[in-house]
Amino acid sequence: MQIARIPLSLYVHWPWCVKKCPYCDFNSHALPQSHQALSERYIDALIADLDASVELAHERTLQSIFIGGGTPSLMSPKLLSRFLEHVAKRYSLAEDIEITMEANPGTIEHGHFGDYRSLGINRLSMGIQSFDNTLLKRLGRIHDQREALLAIETVQKHFDNFNLDVMYALPGQSVEMLRNDLRHATDAQSTHLSFYQLTIEPNTVFAKYEPEDLPDEDTVAIMQETVVETLANVGFEHYEISGYAKPTHRCRHNLNYWQFGDYLAAGAGAHSKITLENGTIVREARYSQPMSFMQHALEDSAVVEKRTVQADELPFEFMLNALRLTDGVPLKTFEERTGLSLETIQPTIEKAQKQGLMPTPLTAIVATEMGQNFLSDLQEYFL
Ligand SMILES: C[S@@+](CC[C@H](N)C(=O)[O-])C[C@H]1O[C@@H](n2cnc3c(N)ncnc32)[C@H](O)[C@@H]1O
Ligand code: SF4
Incomplete structure (x- = not known):
């Protein structure tokens, strides 16, 4: 096996959001109001975690970086810059590297998108979820339609490559309401759209108090067809279950997961998959609670579980x-x-x-x- 031929990516996890959404089971937690010292310590821990993986990379070149969460757009440009500079010092980066960062329209007031772009982020992925104020409220989102549209305008100004996350099969949603969301999403002129069917995940508020007005199975099937057809009509290629891209704009980072490429990871709960020189594939998981992650990364190692994948x-x-x-x-x-x-x-x-x-x-x-x-x-x- 020639490991140099297996593309290598890096996933970085930021575990905080302004507020926890009731449907979300990602490793994300509400960030305390005064968080500067905490955020700085987290970056120190990310850097320590990253340094511990340098040998695993075997001088291979990173093809993509994905900074996900959580809501990483809560990170100040100063902290992001410190982190990215460190990555560039320790790893070799492909000339055309794709660097994605997730953002939330509710944090747009931070006004940092221009700074993120100049620091090297060249793809932004924004969690819109819906453009319908009633649905946004039901989803516990901190933004409304007006803020979503304003956020898109700001993204358009700074990024020519961006994704919007939209969800469907939402409580109280009709096919007509979905058509309206599709119209707004396609008007945004993004290069990529992710349309996720809402799933009720264990240990979420929605699992405990399941909404009674979720669309039935037949309606969800019509919704799925509507998404596929509408997006195909405006030139989006449906290339993965929930992924739609304009030609040449498939998400390189996610493609690498699906093509069984290798990825390093840094951050709370982040998982890596690396092929060693002898062909063995190793998976590592990190402590998922942000506080234990930080403590372990700074004192010893953030890896809580390491295993070899059997043939x-x-x-x-x-x-x-x-x-x-x-x-x-x-x-x-x-x-x-x-x-x-x-x-x-x-x-x-x-x-x-x-x-x-x-x-x-x-x-x-x-x-x-x-x-x-x-x-x-x-x-x-x-x-
Ligand atoms: C980690 S979030 C990234 C963006 C950012 N945190 C935000 O929400 O604006 C990734 C995406 O997963 C989707 N998602 C989260 N929970 C989901 C669920 N239960 N069912 C379907 N999609 C979900 C949402 O579209 C969300 O934008
Ligand atoms: S959906 Fe996004 S903003 Fe909401 S809790 Fe999950 S990661 Fe945070």
């Missing part, structure tokens, strides 16, 4: 990612990224082909349309 786990792990992509991945990617021969999964592929879940002949590792509709069943074939 018999690799086909399922690979399919969990690759089959999400509408075009799948080239056949040779399986061998290049897992170190296994395609023959090891040939009987399973044949079974999936017989069921019509994968195409015949197999020109790529890809699901048929039916395979996409029964994706978890298909993925489980490879367990």
Whole structure:
């Protein structure tokens, strides 16, 4: 296995938001009002965590960085600059590196988008969720439609490459309301849109007090079709379950996850996946509570769990990612990224082909349309 041929990314986690949204199960927590000292300490911890991974990178070049959360746009440009300068000192960066940062329209008053751009962030991803004031309230968002539109204007001024996150199947939402959100989202002239179907996640406020007016299954199916059709009509390619991009603007960072590339990680609860020179794949997880993460990163190591992925786990792990992509991945990617021969999964592929879940002949590792509709069943074939 030639590890130099496996692209390498870096994920950085910022675990705070202004307020916790009732549907969200991300590792995100309300940030105390006075947080400067805390934020500075967190950056110190991120830097220490990052330094501990330098050897794992084996002088490979980073293709993408994704600063996610949480709401990383709560970070001051000064702190971001300190962090990014450190990354550049310790790692080699591709000339055309993609550096994404997540932002929330409610924090737009910080007015930092221009600074982020000049510090090297070249892709912004903003959590809009909806443009409907009633729905935004139901979602516990801190912004309204006016702030969403203003935030988009500011992003347009500074970034030519940006994504908007929108959710659908929301409590009290009709297909007509979704059409309205689609109109606003497509008017924004973004290069990328993520349309997520709302899921009720365990341990969230929505799981405890489930909204009674969630759209029924048939309505959700119509909503899904409406999203796909509307976005195709205005030139967005549907390339992943929830991902839609203008040509040449697929998110390189997320593509690397789905193509089973390697990624380093820094920050509370962040996970990495690295292929070592001998071909072994190692996954590491970090302490997820921000306070324990900081303490461990600064005193010793933020890694709480490290494990080697066994050969018999690799086909399922690979399919969990690759089959999400509408075009799948080239056949040779399986061998290049897992170190296994395609023959090891040939009987399973044949079974999936017989069921019509994968195409015949197999020109790529890809699901048929039916395979996409029964994706978890298909993925489980490879367990
Ligand atoms: C980590 S958030 C990033 C942006 C930023 N924190 C914000 O919310 O504005 C990533 C995205 O996941 C989506 N998301 C979060 N919880 C979800 C859920 N339960 N169901 C579907 N999508 C969800 C939202 O669209 C959100 O923008
Ligand atoms: S959806 Fe975004 S803003 Fe809301 S709690 Fe989750 S990460 Fe924070």
